[in-house]
Amino acid sequence: xxxxxxxxxxxxxxxxxxxxxxxxxxxxxxxxxxxxxxxxxxxxxxxxxxxxxxxxxxxxxxxxxxxxxxxxxxxxxxxxxxxxxxxxxxxxxxxxxxxx
Amino acid sequence: xxxxxxxxxxxxxxxxxxxxxxxxxxxxxxxxxxxxxxxxxxxxxxxxxxxxxxxxxxxxxxxxxxxxxxxxxxxxxxxxxxxxxxxxxxxxxxxxxxxxxxxxxxxxxxxxxxxxxxxxxxxxxxxxxxxxxxxxxxxxxxxxxxxxxxxxxxxxxxxxxxxxxxxxxxxxxxxxxxxxxxxxxxxxxxxxxxxxxxxxxxxxxxxxxxxxxxxxxxxxxxxxxxxxxxxxxxxxxxxxxxxxxxxxxxxxxxxxxxxxxxxxxxxxxxxxxxxxxxxxxxxxxxxxxxxxxxxxxxxxxxxxxxxxxxxxxxxxxxxxxxxxxxxxxxxxxxxxxxxxxxxxxxxxxxxxxxxxxxxxxxxxxxxxxxxxxxxxxxxxxxxxxxxxxxxxxxxxxxxxxxxxxxxxxxxxxxxxxxxxxxxxxxxxxxxxxxxxxxxxxxxxxxxxxxxxxxxxxxxxxxxxxxxxxxxxxxxxxxxxxxxxxxxxxxxxxxxxxxxxxxxxxxxxxxxxxxxxxxxxxxxxxxxxxxxxxxxxxxxxxxxxxxxxxxxxxxxxxxxxxxxxxxxxxxxxxxxxxxxxxxxxxxxxxxxxxxxxxxxxxxxxxxxxxxxxxxxxxxxxxxxxxxxxxxxxxxxxxxxxxxxxxxxxxxxxxx
Numbered sequence: 001x002x003x004x005x006x007x008x009x010x011x012x013x014x015x016x017x018x019x020x021x022x023x024x025x026x027x028x029x030x031x032x033x034x035x036x037x038x039x040x041x042x043x044x045x046x047x048x049x050x051x052x053x054x055x056x057x058x059x060x061x062x063x064x065x066x067x068x069x070x071x072x073x074x075x076x077x078x079x080x081x082x083x084x085x086x087x088x089x090x091x092x093x094x095x096x097x098x099x100x
Numbered sequence: 101x102x103x104x105x106x107x108x109x110x111x112x113x114x115x116x117x118x119x120x121x122x123x124x125x126x127x128x129x130x131x132x133x134x135x136x137x138x139x140x141x142x143x144x145x146x147x148x149x150x151x152x153x154x155x156x157x158x159x160x161x162x163x164x165x166x167x168x169x170x171x172x173x174x175x176x177x178x179x180x181x182x183x184x185x186x187x188x189x190x191x192x193x194x195x196x197x198x199x200x201x202x203x204x205x206x207x208x209x210x211x212x213x214x215x216x217x218x219x220x221x222x223x224x225x226x227x228x229x230x231x232x233x234x235x236x237x238x239x240x241x242x243x244x245x246x247x248x249x250x251x252x253x254x255x256x257x258x259x260x261x262x263x264x265x266x267x268x269x270x271x272x273x274x275x276x277x278x279x280x281x282x283x284x285x286x287x288x289x290x291x292x293x294x295x296x297x298x299x300x301x302x303x304x305x306x307x308x309x310x311x312x313x314x315x316x317x318x319x320x321x322x323x324x325x326x327x328x329x330x331x332x333x334x335x336x337x338x339x340x341x342x343x344x345x346x347x348x349x350x351x352x353x354x355x356x357x358x359x360x361x362x363x364x365x366x367x368x369x370x371x372x373x374x375x376x377x378x379x380x381x382x383x384x385x386x387x388x389x390x391x392x393x394x395x396x397x398x399x400x401x402x403x404x405x406x407x408x409x410x411x412x413x414x415x416x417x418x419x420x421x422x423x424x425x426x427x428x429x430x431x432x433x434x435x436x437x438x439x440x441x442x443x444x445x446x447x448x449x450x451x452x453x454x455x456x457x458x459x460x461x462x463x464x465x466x467x468x469x470x471x472x473x474x475x476x477x478x479x480x481x482x483x484x485x486x487x488x489x490x491x492x493x494x495x496x497x498x499x500x501x502x503x504x505x506x507x508x509x510x511x512x513x514x515x516x517x518x519x520x521x522x523x524x525x526x527x528x529x530x531x532x533x534x535x536x537x538x539x540x541x542x543x544x545x546x547x548x549x550x551x552x553x554x555x556x557x558x559x560x561x562x563x564x565x566x567x568x569x570x571x572x573x574x575x576x577x578x579x580x581x582x583x584x585x586x587x588x589x590x591x592x593x594x595x596x597x598x599x600x601x602x603x604x605x606x607x608x609x610x611x612x613x614x615x616x617x618x619x620x621x622x623x624x625x626x627x628x629x630x631x632x633x634x635x636x637x638x639x640x641x642x643x644x645x646x647x648x649x650x651x652x653x654x655x656x657x658x659x660x661x662x663x664x665x666x667x668x669x670x671x672x673x674x675x676x677x678x679x680x681x682x683x684x685x686x687x688x689x690x691x692x693x694x695x696x697x698x699x700x701x702x703x704x705x706x707x708x709x710x711x712x713x714x715x716x717x718x719x720x721x722x723x724x725x726x727x728x729x730x731x732x733x734x735x736x737x738x739x740x741x742x743x744x745x746x747x748x749x750x751x752x753x754x
Contacts, residue, residue: 023734031730092729099727 007048015041028083028090032076039069102151103163106181106235109145109152109191113198113228116141121221133216135206138224142199145231149195153188160185164302166237175297180237182301189447190234190367193454194360198227200578201355201458207575208351208465219259223355226252230360234367239288239299242368246284246332249361250277256356257348269344276341276680280331284368287324290317305374315379322382325372326389333365333419336393340676342416343400346408346474350465353408358415358461359454366422366450373430373443380434384526387427391519391532394420398542400674402549403658403667405476407464410550411457414500417539418453422446424536425515428522428529435525442522445514448593452507456499456586460547462579463493466571467554471564476553478564483555485568488576490555492583497551499586501544502636507590512540513623513632520628537635544639552647594619 014037021034043062050058084090120134128134156163166180183191202223209216226249233245258270288299294311295304311318329335334342345357356362369376369386376383397416404410429442466489467482468474483490499506502513516536523529559565570576595617623629645651657663672678 019737023730023737095729096727100722100725 004052011041011044026091026093028080028092102155103183106152109148110228110232112141112145113224116224117221128217132206134220138220139202142202142227146195146199149191153191156183156188178238179241181235182237186370187234193451194230197359197458201351204462204575204578205351207572222252222255253356253361256352257345259348266347269347273341273345276338277331280328283324284328287321290321308375308378319379319381322376322379326386329365329368333362334416335389336396339416343409343412346412354458354461358457363450369426377430377434380431383427383430386423390420390423390427391535394539395535398539400670401546403670406474407476408474411460421515422449428519432522441514442518445511449511452511452590455589456496459496459582459586463489466575470568478561479554480557481559486570492579495583496586497547500547505591506587510590513629517628541635541639544636545643548640548643549647556648
C-alpha cells in the first residue's frame with residue numbers, strides 16, 4: 001500500500017504549482033486552470049485521508065468539491081468571455097479599473 | 101367652605117389668558133383687545149379671593165389640600181393649596197389691585213392698537229400665576245410660579261419691544277433676578293436634602309428640628325432662600341433692575357413692580373418665617389440688607405427727575421422696610437422667645453404699601469397719559485388741570501410719608517418700634533433704626549418734592565400744560581378706590597384686629613392680642629412714635645420750602661461744587677449700573693472669550709488632529725488597492741502563510 005505521506009507530497013506539489021500559476025500567469029484562462037489545480041490538490045487530500053481512516057465522508061466531500069469546481073469554471077469562463085468581448089484582452093494586468 | 105374652591109382663583113385669569121391670547125386678533129378688534137374678558141375673569145377671582153380671605157381671617161383656620169403630582173425615585177412631589185392668614189392677606193392685595201389695574205388699563209392702553217391683545221393676555225397670565233404663587237402648598241410649586249411671574253415681568257417690561265431701552269431693560273430684569281433665582285434653587289436643594297425630600301410647607305414648618313445636616317447648613321439654606329428674595333424684591337445689591345423696569349407701561353409698573361411681584365420676595369421670607377427663626381444669623385443679614393436698602397434706595401430718589409424712577413426707588417426703599425421688619429421681628433423672637441408685632445407690622449406694611457404705591461403709580465400714569473412725558477422738569481402746575489389725580493396723589497404721598505392717621509404711618513411706625521426694641525439685644529439694630537428714621541425723612545422729602553414739582557407752581561412747559569387733560573372715568577375711578585384704601589387700610593386693619601390675626605404659626609398663639617384701640621393708645625404713649633411723625637413732617641416741610649415757597653433755592657444746592665458731584669453720584673446710582681456693565685463686559689465677556697478660545701483651539705484642535713491623522717493614514721493606505729487581482733491574492737497567500745508559520749512556531753500546536 002502506498003503510504004499517506006506520498007499522497008500529501010503530491011497534493012502539496014500540485015497546490016504550490018497552482019498557487020504560483022495563479023499569482024504569476026497573465027492569461028486569465030491559465031489563472032482559472034491553476035485554480036482548478038489547487039482545488040484538485042485539496043481533493044486528493046480528502047480522498048487520501050478518507051481511504052486512510054476508512055470513512056466515506058472525505059470521498060463525498062471530494063465529489064461536492066468537483067461539482068462546485070465545475071460551476072465555478074462555468075462562471076469564470078463566462079466572465080473571461082465577456083471581458084474579452086468588452087476589452088479585447090484576457091490579460092489580467094490590463095484589467096485594473098477598480099482601484100484608487 | 102369657600103377655601104375648598106380656592107383652587108379656582110388662579111384658574112379664571114388663566115382662562116382669560118388662553119381666550120385672549122390664542123383666539124385671534126379679529127375676535128377682539130372691536131373689544132379693546134380682549135379687555136372685557138380679562139376684567140371679568142380678574143373680577144371673578146377677586147371676589148372669590150376676598151371670600152376665601154374673609155373666611156380664613158375670621159376663622160383663623162389653615163386650609164391645606166394637596167394632590168400627588170409625581171413620584172420620582174421614591175420622592176413624592178405634591179401640588180396643592182395652602183391658605184393661612186398670610187396667604188389671605190396676599191390674596192386680597194394681589195387680586196384686588198390686579199382687578200383695578202386691568203380696569204385702569206382700558207383707559208391707559210387705549211391707543212396701543214393691536215398690541216393691546218398681547219398686553220391683556222400676558223397681564224391675565226401674570227395675575228393667574230401670581231395668585232398661584234401665593235396659594236402654593238410647597239416650595240417646589242412656589243418656585244415654578246416664581247419663575248413664571250419672572251417671565252411675565254420680562255414680557256411686560258419689554259412690551260414696547262421695538263424700543264431698544266425697553267428691550268434691554270427686560271433682559272436686565274430677567275438676568276439680574278436670575279441670580280437670585282439660582283440662589284433660591286440652591287436653597288431649596290439644601291431644604292430638599294435636609295428635610296429628606298419633603299418640601300411641603302405643612303411638613304417643614306412643623307418639623308424644623310428634624311432638619312438633618314446641622315445648624316450651619318440650615319443657616320446656609322435660609323440665607324440662599326433669602327438670596328432669591330433679594331433678586332425678586334430688588335434689594336441691595338441686586339436692586340438695579342427695578343428702576344430700569346420702569347420702561348414698561350405704567351400699569352405694569354404699578355401692578356408687577358410695585359404692588360405684587362416684587363412683594364413675592366417679602367412673601368417668601370414671611371412664609372419661611374418658622375424656619376428662619378431657627379437661624380438668627382440669617383435674620384441679622386435680612387434686617388441689615390433691608391435696613392441698608394431702605395436708606396440706600398431712598399437717597400437715589402432725591403434728585404431724580406423721572407416721575408416713575410422716583411417711585412421705583414421708593415418701592416425698593418419700602419421693600420427694604422419690610423425685610424427690616426421681618427428680620428428684626430424674627431431675631432427678637434429668636435433671642436427673647438417673646439412674640440412681637442414686627443411680623444404683623446411688616447405684613448401690614450406690605451398691604452398698605454401695595455395700596456398706596458399702586459395709587460401713586462397709577463396717578464403717575466394718569467399724569468403721563470395727560471402730558472406724554474415722564475420728566476418732572478417739564479411738568480408743573482398740573483393740579484389745575486388734573487384735579488382728581490393731584491388730590492388722590494397727594495393722599496398717597498401723605499400716606500407713604502407716614503403722617504397719622506394715613507395707612508403708611510401705622511405700619512412704618514410699628515416696624516421702627518420693633519427694630520428699636522431689638523436694639524436691646526443687639527446694638528447693631530440701633531444703627532438700622534437710625535437708617536430707618538433717616539430713610540423716613542428722605543421718603544417724606546422726595547415724595548413731596550415729586551408732588552410739588554408735578555402739580556404746584558407755574559407750568560415749566562406751557563405747550564405741554566395746554567394739552568394736558570384729566571384722565572377718563574375708567575382711570576380715575578380705580579384711583580379713587582385705591583385712595584380710600586391708601587388712607588384707611590392701616591387704621592381699619594388695626595381697628596378690625598387684622599394686626600392680631602396676621603401672626604406666624606411659629607408663635608403658637610402665645611401673642612397677647614391687644615384690642616385695636618389699646619394698640620393705638622399704646623403707640624401714642626411711646627415717645628418714638630413722635631420721633632417718626634416729627635421726621636416725616638420735617639421732610640415735608642423741607643420739600644415745601646424748597647419746591648413750593650422757594651425759600652431755599654434747590655438750584656443753590658445742586659449747583660454748588662459738592663452738590664453737583666453728589667448729584668451725579670446719585671444719578672449714576674452710586675455707579676452700580678456702570679459697575680454691572682463693567683462686570684458684564686470686562687469680567688464675564690473676558691471669561692467667555694477665554695472659554696471660547698479654549699473651545700476653538702484646544703477642544704476643537706484635538707478633534708481636528710484626530711481627523712487629520714485618519715485622513716493622512718487613509719491617503720497612504722489607499723495605494724494598496726491597485727486594481728490587480730494577483731496582488732491581492734499574493735497578499736492573502738503571504739498573510740495566510742505567515743499565520744500558519746507563526747502558529748507552528750509559537751502557537752504550541754506541535
